[in-house]
Amino acid sequence: MLEIRNLTVTYGLHKALQGVSLTAEKGEVVVILGANGAGKSSLLRAIAGISEGDVAGDVTLAGASLRSLGADRIVEQGIAFVPEGRGIFGDLSVWENLMLGAYPERARARRKQNLERVVSLFPKLAQRRGQTVRTMSGGEQQMVAIGRAIMSNPDILMLDEPSLGLSPLLCRDLFENLSKIRETGIGVLLVEQNAKQSLAMADRGYLIENGRITGEGQADALLSDPAVQKAYLGGV
Numbered sequence: 001m002l003e004i005r006n007l008t009v010t011y012g013l014h015k016a017l018q019g020v021s022l023t024a025e026k027g028e029v030v031v032i033l034g035a036n037g038a039g040k041s042s043l044l045r046a047i048a049g050i051s052e053g054d055v056a057g058d059v060t061l062a063g064a065s066l067r068s069l070g071a072d073r074i075v076e077q078g079i080a081f082v083p084e085g086r087g088i089f090g091d092l093s094v095w096e097n098l099m100l101g102a103y104p105e106r107a108r109a110r111r112k113q114n115l116e117r118v119v120s121l122f123p124k125l126a127q128r129r130g131q132t133v134r135t136m137s138g139g140e141q142q143m144v145a146i147g148r149a150i151m152s153n154p155d156i157l158m159l160d161e162p163s164l165g166l167s168p169l170l171c172r173d174l175f176e177n178l179s180k181i182r183e184t185g186i187g188v189l190l191v192e193q194n195a196k197q198s199l200a201m202a203d204r205g206y207l208i209e210n211g212r213i214t215g216e217g218q219a220d221a222l223l224s225d226p227a228v229q230k231a232y233l234g235g236v
């Protein structure tokens, strides 16, 4: 289990996150909802070890602290991160991107199994294996980014607004795929502005406002909560 306790991220005098606590388990999808600037990216970047701010609090995975580790060591412990903008190598081919994903020590012995997992999720990537990623559509690039993250053999896969810029149809595919990833035993922790579709497939959710957790619960309970509907689902 990934456990965040009392996490605070400060940029100069600005507290972007204040005392945030949450958990995510293998095999579940957890969505963090919040408006622009609520602190969602700051949270994921702090967990991934790439925060530009000062970070305080505890981050543990299966009881082992990740807090003082660098980004590479955090990947080795089993956390993969797909940042906003996807973090892929546009000048390299699909296959080269996937193989780079398998570089961590923990992933090397399982390269074949993880490649099978990626290809069964995204058959298109096998057909396009030699294509330069930069020449692909946004939805296809998103597949490469998620595929590359899966190649690192993660226990927890974190995604920062993966639906950003995708058409409604591609959003639907994306959330279906995240649901399938959960079935392979990986825990998925994502931040989203697309509350309706993400809650519809998630197991649990957290609400974040001005750097603080203001609500949490089972995804179906959040979906039917009038306050959540008003703030995040365009209801009254």
Ligand SMILES: Nc1ncnc2c1ncn2[C@@H]1O[C@H](COP(=O)(O)OP(=O)(O)OP(=O)(O)O)[C@@H](O)[C@H]1O
Pocket: 011, 014, 016, 034, 035, 036, 037, 038, 039, 040, 041, 042, 043, 052, 053
């Ligand atoms: N590197 C940084 N330096 C200074 N301030 C930052 C930095 N990154 C984020 N912030 C500030 O911290 C706050 C939270 O930003 P963050 O990007 O975490 O929010 P967010 O919920 O991910 O928003 P968005 O959906 O717009 O990405 C904002 O006020 C933002 O301006």
